Amino acid sequence: MTLLARHVAELLQTQGTWVDWERSVDAFKAGSPDTPVTGIAVGWQSLQAAVEEAHALGCNLFITHEPTFYDHWDRDPQALATPPARAKRAWLERTGMVVYRCHDVWDRFPKIGIPDAWADYLGIGPVVAADDFHRVLAIPRVTAWELVTMVLERVRRLGQQAVLFSGAKDQMVSRVGIGTGAITSAQAMLTMGADAILATDDGISQWREGSYLADMGVPLLTVNHAVAEIPGVRKMAAYLQQQFPGTPVHNVGRTCTFEILAHQHSNEQGLRMLRPTLDALPPVELPAGYALRSMREDELWAYLEVMNHSCFNGGADEAWFRDAFDDPIFEPSFIQIIWRGDRPVAAVGAWQGRDHTMGMLHWLGVRRDERGAGLGKAITLAGLHRLKARGFGQAMLHTQSWRKQAVAAYLRMGFEPHPDELASEQVWQRVLAELEAWRATNGRR
Template identity: 25%
Template sequence: MKVKEIVSEILNKFGGVKFEETCDKLMSGSYDTEVTGVVTTFMATVDVIREAINKGANFIITHEPTYYTGIDSIEWVKDDPVYIEKKKLIDKHGIAIWRFHDHMHAAPFDLIYAGLIKEIVWEDYLIKGLQFPHCYEIPEMSLRELSWFFKEKLDMKVIQIVGSPDTKCKRVGILVGGGSLGLGVEEMPMKLMKEQNLDVMVCGDITEWTLCPYVRDAASLGMNKAMLVLGHERSEEAGMKYMAKWLFPMLNGVPVHFIDAKEPFNYL
């Protein structure tokens, strides 16, 4: 199969919105490339690219940018040695890289959330009847226990919390990636907590003057509120892991591998 055939299969599978303006574009290679193997990943880092090469895969499907800005603009970085060396590696091995972001989130059931809730086995806890899969009702546990749960399920060494570790958590919000920044509406996460009476918000990215102080103030006022921060990558990577599973049967035997881009931070 060629890159363009695989892309077409993916975009037609879920019957979601089709965007004319989108960041879901081919960032390297050709749509006519004959695919030897596919890699799905959160981000096509140099380490991921090297692992793809070792697996004999020449088509990487990445959820996030390859060249460091939201729209993968390269005008500003053409003379940068980091870009130059990364592009050399990609071109030397004939790697095609396609971004699957906007359409992935716009599927009838957001495919990133689908992967995450499969990974943590929360399908039965989703609160039905809401527009987005943001709210869950789980067996009650403390924030401390919920933190341990996510550390184990998502292979995390460190997790940030706001609020008391003893906060009782039953109604849980999840806003993956940049969703916890409000998606252009800063007050959205706070309004969601209030309207859905959420005990805890599980976040991807954070801004320290929005949801963070809202929860901190609520806890200081004696309210049963808390926040747990996974980070962008850990909150979304499972969606790309899940993608490898649903993509493989569509590709007539073309190998499909998931490569974990891994959390970007080391902790001292």
């Protein structure tokens, strides 16, 4: 049987039992439903460049998630009368391209629709609460800024160069509310138990919901609308390929709607801390079931695994390691790793400064899902003991001002503020004042 455009539309419509078809935007926007299909292109939006890409691939049916003619219903007379709309319509008629919009069906399609596909793509934690258009994800308890880095690692693969953030970087979060489309309710996600919100640029207004969340003290992360929905659009293409195996199906169009030119990476304030002596170090104490040992030659994977679940989110590879420990004197035993069975859970490099006169704790991390068991203190002490064994009498480390828990822990372990060109005495005074305020809010630690 010849596959017609209407057969594809009918398949999608029969799945959407939740759609009010008298009020739905899902419909043909251009071309004849009785057109024999040579190929199917699936894209987030049927921009001129996207439909031309589809045409070049031999597709004559374009399934779009968002509007074609700049209006939600694709029927606004003013929008349809604009030069780009007229030019696009003429091009579609000339080429015979059929455009069908699948929005209302795919926004709520179980498991592979827009919200669930976004949650699955993020991969930061399981869904613990859901309504029609929102999900709440349970994640290991991390700072809001660590959550930003986790999200950025995922969205950069879809072409987004940054994540917008407002709130306190050091605030601890464990339930992330996620929304996707142009209508995202922060209040709904808070009611569902979220303590941080990940929204889209079209779905939330900074002056309205953004200010509300700021006054509520809830961190807000914002990503591009398209980026949050591309995982679902790609799953739609895979679904159609399964349903119509004899017809080519292609993903087309852009995955992020903008680029960024930034004058700086972020507003992070780096800090250096010094332990003036390595005498009388406390012993390393580990919870039952954990073991500490130096890294072996064939265990670089273990160190990278810890880094990619603590300091990074997949960006630490062998090239990064070679750059971080670029010195002929390097030995695998300089790296200390704590294991839980055959799983590496914490690690640190017992390294040295550029002039080799100062010991340095380098790239220390504890897996996010292993925090709270005292492993941060244990791996710090393990690094200090290894530095002492290497003959160093002092140790330096680098951290950031938003890592309040870490700064407090290092102070308890004998480290002192080290004002320098990175952070002056005045900066340290501010950091210590903020730390006192943080302790008052979070309990003396």
